Amino acid sequence: MPSSTPRSGIDPMEWWRRFQEEHAWQLREFVFTLGLLRRNPSAVAGSCIIAAMVFLALAAPWIAPHDPIRISLSERLSSPSWHHLFGTDELGRDIFSRVLFGARISLRIGLLVVGIAGGLGTVLGAVAGYVGGKLDDAIMRCLDIVLSFPSLVLAMALAAALGPSLRNAIMAVAFVMIPKFARLVRGEALAVREKPFIAAAKVSGAGHGWIILHHVIPNCLSSVIVLGTLVVGETILIASSLSFIGLGAQPPTPEWGAMISVGRKFLMDQWWYATFPGCFILVTVIGFNIFGDALRDVLDPRIRR
Amino acid sequence: MSDGVVIRAVGLKKYFSAGSGLWGRRKVFVKAVDGVSFEGRQGETLGLVGESGCGKSTVGMLLSGLHRPEAGRVFYRGQDIMKLDGRERRRMRRNIQVVFQDPQSSLDPRMLIKKAVGFPLEVNRLARGAEVTRRVEAMLAEVGLRPEHMYRYPHEFSGGQRQRINIARALITGPQFVVLDEPTSALDVSVQAQILNLIKDLQRRRGYSYLFISHDLSVIRHVSHRVAVMYLGRIVESAPRRQLFSAPRHPYTRALMAAVPTPDPTRRRPLALLPGDVPSPVHIPPGCRFHPRCSEALDVCRHVEPTEVPVGSDHWVACHLWGGGA
Numbered sequence: 001m002p003s004s005t006p007r008s009g010i011d012p013m014e015w016w017r018r019f020q021e022e023h024a025w026q027l028r029e030f031v032f033t034l035g036l037l038r039r040n041p042s043a044v045a046g047s048c049i050i051a052a053m054v055f056l057a058l059a060a061p062w063i064a065p066h067d068p069i070r071i072s073l074s075e076r077l078s079s080p081s082w083h084h085l086f087g088t089d090e091l092g093r094d095i096f097s098r099v100l101f102g103a104r105i106s107l108r109i110g111l112l113v114v115g116i117a118g119g120l121g122t123v124l125g126a127v128a129g130y131v132g133g134k135l136d137d138a139i140m141r142c143l144d145i146v147l148s149f150p151s152l153v154l155a156m157a158l159a160a161a162l163g164p165s166l167r168n169a170i171m172a173v174a175f176v177m178i179p180k181f182a183r184l185v186r187g188e189a190l191a192v193r194e195k196p197f198i199a200a201a202k203v204s205g206a207g208h209g210w211i212i213l214h215h216v217i218p219n220c221l222s223s224v225i226v227l228g229t230l231v232v233g234e235t236i237l238i239a240s241s242l243s244f245i246g247l248g249a250q251p252p253t254p255e256w257g258a259m260i261s262v263g264r265k266f267l268m269d270q271w272w273y274a275t276f277p278g279c280f281i282l283v284t285v286i287g288f289n290i291f292g293d294a295l296r297d298v299l300d301p302r303i304r305r
Numbered sequence: 306m307s308d309g310v311v312i313r314a315v316g317l318k319k320y321f322s323a324g325s326g327l328w329g330r331r332k333v334f335v336k337a338v339d340g341v342s343f344e345g346r347q348g349e350t351l352g353l354v355g356e357s358g359c360g361k362s363t364v365g366m367l368l369s370g371l372h373r374p375e376a377g378r379v380f381y382r383g384q385d386i387m388k389l390d391g392r393e394r395r396r397m398r399r400n401i402q403v404v405f406q407d408p409q410s411s412l413d414p415r416m417l418i419k420k421a422v423g424f425p426l427e428v429n430r431l432a433r434g435a436e437v438t439r440r441v442e443a444m445l446a447e448v449g450l451r452p453e454h455m456y457r458y459p460h461e462f463s464g465g466q467r468q469r470i471n472i473a474r475a476l477i478t479g480p481q482f483v484v485l486d487e488p489t490s491a492l493d494v495s496v497q498a499q500i501l502n503l504i505k506d507l508q509r510r511r512g513y514s515y516l517f518i519s520h521d522l523s524v525i526r527h528v529s530h531r532v533a534v535m536y537l538g539r540i541v542e543s544a545p546r547r548q549l550f551s552a553p554r555h556p557y558t559r560a561l562m563a564a565v566p567t568p569d570p571t572r573r574r575p576l577a578l579l580p581g582d583v584p585s586p587v588h589i590p591p592g593c594r595f596h597p598r599c600s601e602a603l604d605v606c607r608h609v610e611p612t613e614v615p616v617g618s619d620h621w622v623a624c625h626l627w628g629g630g631a
Contacts, residue, residue, distance in 0.1 A: 021456050196411040197421075200474065203369045203403045204425035205395060214424070218415045 121181025129189025
């Protein structure tokens with residue numbers, strides 16, 4: 001006799017059906033947002049660039065024709081050819097392969113920095129905005145100090161103080177980016193905390209931590225995503241700048257900024273050395289910026305409906 | 306405590322500071338609630354009626370613990386809530402819940418209905434997991450919603466349905482006393498009646514006690530057992546509903562009643578409008594706070610604040626015309 005007793009394991013189909021049911025609104029909203037993005041030319045261009053970069057970064061080990069750190073002195077500083085698409089550097093390494101592997105590093109830096117700075121900044125901003133009063137003043141004035149320096153200068157100082165390495169450069173840039181997220185989220189949290197549903201949560205016995213986690217932060221999330229996209233571009237630029245002056249990635253790591261830094265010496269005679277990494281920085285940063293701008297437009301509720 | 310009193314408020318006062326005076330020397334206070342006492346009885350609805358800005362919503366906030374009163378006490382079944390320590394007070398607060406005026410903004414647009422209704426069970430550690438789902442389902446059924454509504458978001462509901470969700474959220478922890486802060490004034494008239502009937506129905510079945518705050522006398526008349534009329538932070542008259550509506554004593558109550566439109570065009574009455582505006586609660590008039598607008602004001606009204614005196618069984622008035630000066 002087949003019985004209808006529920007099985008103990010999780011049925012993936014059942015789980016998916018359940019997920020669809022519980023998140024029907026978000027799914028619909030997501031599809032709607034995708035539709036708007038598709039009709040927005042800069043969003044399409046930006047997402048194509050980002051997708052291409054992500055693909056190149058992920059597929060680098062397979063599509064790169066050479067080992068990015070293999071030295072071949074006999075081929076040093078050869079100009080672009082079919083064998084070396086972007087030419088070679090002063091140690092005969094293939095610049096095309098190095099640029100592809102450099103995409104991995106730059107994107108990883110971008111994501112890590114946005115993850116760290118976005119996470120910390122959101123929590124700090126949400127706490128400052130929701131709690132208010134002296135704590136708000138304390139947090140925001142500290143962040144104002146960070147904000148009062150140009151971000152590149154402060155990141156340089158921090159990276160130099162921590163010692164030149166890629167990890168320290170990431171931490172320095174993340175630290176510099178925290179106030180951007182915190183200020184944004186604080187502003188939104190100030191508006192959210194006056195909403196009657198916060199009062200309702202308090203009366204129902206919810207603590208402040210619960211309210212911040214379940215009401216304040218979810219309501220700030222869409223702006224954080226937009227800012228995060230924009231910050232990825234800026235981060236790649238700053239991280240490359242740090243590497244350029246020798247405070248970020250160390251040789252032989254194929255980092256774009258570091259490559260330009262060395263290539264600069266050869267710019268007069270071997271134009272390809274610094275040009276191709278530079279182009280990749282330019283294109284990637286532009287891709288993230290225009291996609292971020294478009295995302296902001298599309299998610300803006302005033303334009304949306 | 307078997308006298309049937311669930312909530313007793315004694316001499317509640319709430320002042321909001323409204324910046325400093327002209328030269329920054331003395332602080333200016335808005336006396337939103339200025340000495341309010343009342344009782345909420347088991348299974349009964351106490352209607353609290355007054356113009357906008359008279360402090361009636363603030364009274365609800367004081368009961369629910371969203372504001373701390375400057376003075377006065379709140380007793381829940383004879384126990385002084387203010388004297389309890391943190392954890393005890395939290396447990397006590399569960400018994401007093403609030404339904405807010407605006408059903409739209411009382412719900413987080415990003416929170417699933419299941420969570421918006423069920424979270425009080427979780428944060429108070431009353432239920433977990435499947436038990437929460439079961440109880441949310443039962444609660445939604447109680448307020449007239451279907452189980453599949455659990456997996457929707459607030460924007461998918463009409464105003465009336467949203468208010469049902471808010472009522473479900475307030476009632477899910479099984480409170481004894483519910484503050485209904487103008488629960489229907491943001492709704493269409495036809496939906497108002499549905500929500501009012503739901504509220505009355507829940508009371509009949511579950512024996513809830515309500516404080517029903519409204520500026521609408523006809524709504525108050527529909528739901529209340531007893532009515533308290535508030536003016537500028539004070540209760541000026543309180544009586545059982547029937548008595549208050551058939552024999553209002555305070556001049557302010559009479560003026561309020563005269564302002565209610567009648568649906569009978571042949572019985573056209575002259576509108577006895579109150580002269581002037583509600584005075585600012587920063588500068589409350591001396592003596593009786595109603596005297597500048599009162600057509601029957603005596604000389605004594607200008608200097609002496611009247612106290613509440615009984616004028617019938619369970620009928621109290623704070624007015625010199627009824628001997629409130631004694």
